Amino acid sequence: MSARDNILGKLKAAPVTPVIEPDTAAHFARFASTASKLELLKHWAAAMRSVKTEIIWVTESNWADKLAARVTATNLPDLLVSDTPHGTKARAALANSDVTVKVFDRPVDEWKESLFNDVSASLTRCLCGIAQTGTLVLWPDSKEPRTMSLVPPVHFVLFDTQTLYPNFFTAMDAQQWSAGMPTNAVLVSGPSKTADIQLTLAYGAHGPREVIVLACLPEGVNPTLLEDAA
Amino acid sequence: MSQHTVTLYPSRQFKDNARSALGDTELRHSLRTAMDFLMAKRLSAFPDENELETLRTLGETIRQRCLAKLPTLLEQLEAKLTANGIQVHWAETPAEANQIIQGLIDRRNGKLAVKGKSMVSEETELNHHLEAHGVTAVESDMGEYIVQMAGEKPTHIIMPAIHKTKAQIAKLFSENIPDTPYTEDVDELIQIGRKALRHLYMKADVGISGVNFAVAETGTLCLVENEGNGRMCTTVPDMHIAITGIEKVVEKLSDVVPLYSLLTRSAIGQPITTYFNMISSPRKEGELDGPREVHLVLLDNGRSQAYADTQLRKTLQCIRCGACMNHCPVYTRIGGHAYGTTYPGPIGEIISPHLLGLENTSDLPTASSLCGACGEVCPVRIPIPEMLMRLREESQRPANEHVAHPLRGQGAGRTGKESIAWRVWKGVVGKASHYKLFGWTASHLRALTPVNQPGWTQNHVPMKPAAKTLHQLIKEREAKRS
DSSP states (O other), X not given: OOHHHHHHHHHHHSOOOOOOOOOHHHHHHHTOOOOOHHHHHHHHHHHHHTTTEEEEEEOTTTHHHHHHHHHHHTTOOEEEEESSHHHHHHHHHTTTSSOEEEEEOSOGGGTHHHHHHHOXXXXXXXXXXXXXXXXXXXXXXXXXXXXXXXXXXXEEEEEEGGGEESSHHHHHHHTTGGGOOOSEEEEXXXXXXXXXXXXXXXXXXXXXXXXXXXXXXXXXOOGGGGGGGX | OOOOOOOOOOGGGHHHHHHHHHTOHHHHHHHHHHHHHHHHHHHHHOOOHHHXXXXXXXXXXXXXXXXXTHHHHHHHHHHHHHHHXXXXXXXXXXXXXXXXXXXXXXXXXXXXXXXXXXXXXXXXXXXXXXXXXXXXXXXXXXXXXXXXXXXXXOSSSSOTTTTOOHHHHHHHHHHHSTTOOOOOOHHHHHHHXXXXXXXXXXXXXXXEEOOSEEETTTTEEEEEESSSHHXXXXXXXXXXXXXXXXXXXXXXXXXXXXXXXXXXXXXXXOSSOSEEEEEOSSOOTTOOSSOSEEEEEEEOTTHHHHXXXXXXXXXXXXOOOOHHHHTOHHHHHHOXXXXXXXXXXXXXXXXXXXXXXXXXXXXXGGSOOOXXXXXXXXXXXXXXXXXXXXXXXXXXXXXXXXXXXXOTTTTTTOOHHHHHHHHHHHHHHSSHHHHHHHXXXXXXXXXXXXXXXXTTTTTSOOOOOOSSOHHHXXXXXXXXXX
16 A cells, blocks of 8 residues: 555545535625725735835836836846846847846756846736735746746836736636646745844845836826825 | 654653743743734734634635545645646655655755755654755755754744844854854844855755645645745755645635635734745746756645544644744743644644654643633634643543544553542542532531642642532522522
8 A cells, every 4th residue: 555545545534524615705705895996006005115115106108218217226237137028128228228138038057056146136027916915926937937036136027007906816816817827926025024033024035135016007197196105 | 774763852851841941031031022022913914803703714614625625635636736747745654755855856866955944844854864865955944044053943833933032143143154243133144144045046956845735726836935935945946845744735726815814914914925936837848947846745644643533633724824822821931842842832732642642742732721812813713722622631541442533642641640630530520419528528627728739839829628618608699599
């Protein structure tokens, strides 16, 4: 008998208990926020800022310039982008600057050390946002690998605010995640942190020290409307 | 091949350990401060009591549904993970789990493993096993890194180094990490740890992690963390080995939503952790990073014993938030090391007897005042005090008494003196006439009560029977009324 057979055998021999089916959807519907889209966005921003995330309000037409301005203003020497349309756009915006733009275009095994030692910042997009907890959902793929949002000390995230969901359940449900998950998906709520030393909160534990969100608003939405959340 | 023997602190040392911990004022101060902080944080994370109670009921029902279907869900999980390219291994004992992991590492001729936080690997003492077989396993969670450096075990399942002051950690780092000056600045200490560990992620042959929830529906391993070390261990090395207990499986992906919310809010009062990492396959064709091999080791180690009994099965509902220890007056005074087991506090008192047998843990179910705080805060409503009473009963049950689901070490807590005391008690309260006679004698001979009452008077004033029994008092009151 294998360990598997023994374990399953013991479990199957145990008394059967009745199964009560909980209604998870009803729970989240009952406690769902009734806030407007704008209020949800304000809440999301406040929650993200409470965990040291920087938010830059942008639009589809100006985000690359705002990214370039932020990168150069803090003298970041380089930026890692993906071989994607938004990566190309960022590269173009930084073309005339001193910032070295690197593209993640080959397997990490070929340049792991360099990724750890020579990259100061990266740009990725995200799948959606979650208002309740101040969260972004990263959905890495073959074009935009997992380590991009993990290894560089500064992580820029391009976020389409139209994809903000009230809570984790609504995001998962609306996008039917259960139909098929990618190799890896990650919920991110701020830069890495720890309170393991005498409960003192410190940022920049092992992942990024800074998370900067380029929160893309529809054209015509005035960002000052969102700023009383600050 | 030599095998690492899992060494256990014999439970008979529990009382000595507790006594010595009580005398350590620095430890008591650290624990009191930390537990007060964690209790306040938890309270502030649940501002709406109605939402909290509804969520707890939902969490409890989900965990009970998953446990009711456990064997089927484990088979479904295995099938789904296998289809996704994740290899599944089964281990009945810690030694088997260690052998499996070592075998996987050896196959790649691996020498360095980086580890994310995993209480199950603490349970199997994996680090020692690997070390004995030429593999260096480095803990990468800051708290675990600190306790590993100090040669200790975690004192808390969420905050492994909660018993240590920053001065102690500063000393530890300056003495053990090359070119490190002494500093008590927490930001600097964290950056020292970050730097020391970052180059290890790069070089490591394998990453080892635990699992918070294993989703049968999608074949997804979910990891909860703040630091990013878990993501590093599961993303950067070419092989990822996850180890978890068989009870961690959940049926649906949507099940993790309420459980995750209950976990982070109950554990540390955070609405969410920095990362919720969902892994569903190794690196696929065309992907540029991630481990090429992912393995899951499912460990029983006595869990099936708890499962066999429908009352004790509730122990397996646990989502390892640690709220029960944060609220336990015993844990707060003695800390995790005194228990001598991987899982301390109330949850440790009810899970360890299954993992290690009552013969090694018979003191643990008695390490409680039964105040009920653990049961009140448990996010999945495990009736911990009820479990403690049941385990006390099993540890007193004669070893040769036949029961449907005997526990390992049944009767291990039985001593001659205690058995006699219980027999006398049974004789006294079992018959009304005996009880009446006992009451009369006790109240009339109260002047003869000994001043020295072993087991009681070293900490309390002597007990003395009342001048009148309760029956007498009630009778007198009724007589007055009529």
